[in-house]
Amino acid sequence: MENSERDFLDRRTLLRSAALTGIALGGAALGMGTASAATAPTIYGCSAWGARPPADPLTVLPHKAVRILIHHTDTPNSTDYSQAHAFALARSIQNHHMDDNHWSDTGQHFTNTRGGIVMEGRHNSLSTLRGGTEIVRAAHCPGQNDIAIGIENEGNYMATQPPAKLWNSLVTLCAYVCDQYSISPNAIQGHRDYVATDCPGDVLYRMLPQLRRDVASHLGG
Template sequence: MEPLDRRTLLRMLAATGAAVGAGALGTAPAFGTEQAAPTISSCATWGARAATESITVLNSRPTKILVHHTDTPNSTDYSQAHAFSLSRSIQDHHIDDNHWIDTGQHFTNSRGGYVTEGRHQSLAALRDGHKMVRAAHCPGQNDIAIGIENEGNYMSTQPPAKLYSSLVSLCAYICTQYDIKPTAIYGHRDYYNTDCPGDVLYKMLPQLRKDVAAKL
């Protein structure tokens, strides 16, 4: 028999937990439950253009998460409409200026805490839990790492609470779906010569790992 992955094990535990230890010892201990899926707006929802070439869906799981910042102005428009506009702007830049086939990252997190799908089919692959989309967010990592862009520039500024909270929830869900340990959350600069995700956000990554672990 093949060993169970963490996501399958959690499902089994959640289904049987009520029956465990329900006798003389009283309430069963909490083993944890599968993370509820956060709200992620699909490419169709925010009005994405079609990719210029076919998207490559890999029959393998990513092994890590890479945190980025968009290096765009720290907008005070925290609305969903703004998040959708940001996603369209990023896709236009990546296709028209970078000459990529689509948005480079898998997911985008706005300063208002709204998460959108980046590259087409990333959301379906995440929900499947055993596939990932080949992306373009970091050389050498695009087949093995989920890329999350966080709106803004965090070289000297703290991210808004809504953005950070949304990032924790998204990372926790990704970790659950793909059986990734929270210790495997990294910054873009860990694998590429860049300031991304900004000095402040990068220094927050140890706390992010702890908060994701606590949520799990």
């Protein structure tokens, strides 16, 4: 991974424009069945939303993730909840991260939209999550890129609550990640817990205790 990917990610320089039963691989949702406690959500893979190939080889690390970090994209709170909008958002984020930040690929592992559509961010995030024993090195938070799953949530949540569709898909995704990697819901944290940043927004950050409770409930306790 290039050195720039380890640098502080200033959320205010993030993109300002453009914005439950299978895993999308190869451009289509493929049924995954159920995990031991959490049902696999629908996650659209990189090929589904038209991702560019990584600029450099990505590193897959031979260990599990130990926590989840919650982010917001700091993009407009769009009311377009369509799949077309979600895919366009994923492409624009990747373009920003690769062309402006000069990273190998999208920085985060997964992107969750205001319409409740979940997509793979960095290549290999989906296959390693499904395997549950490895993690692809990301670029969403210094010091955490090798051990934490980064989830970007579309929008700005400094003063606004996330819509129900986003919240519900976030709970389901976090529950599946926790189940796959044997992560406690108590290990769901915010970006600002590790870096001096507004991310994931004051409102969403205050909702993290509820997120942990909802994920625990989703996992059956």
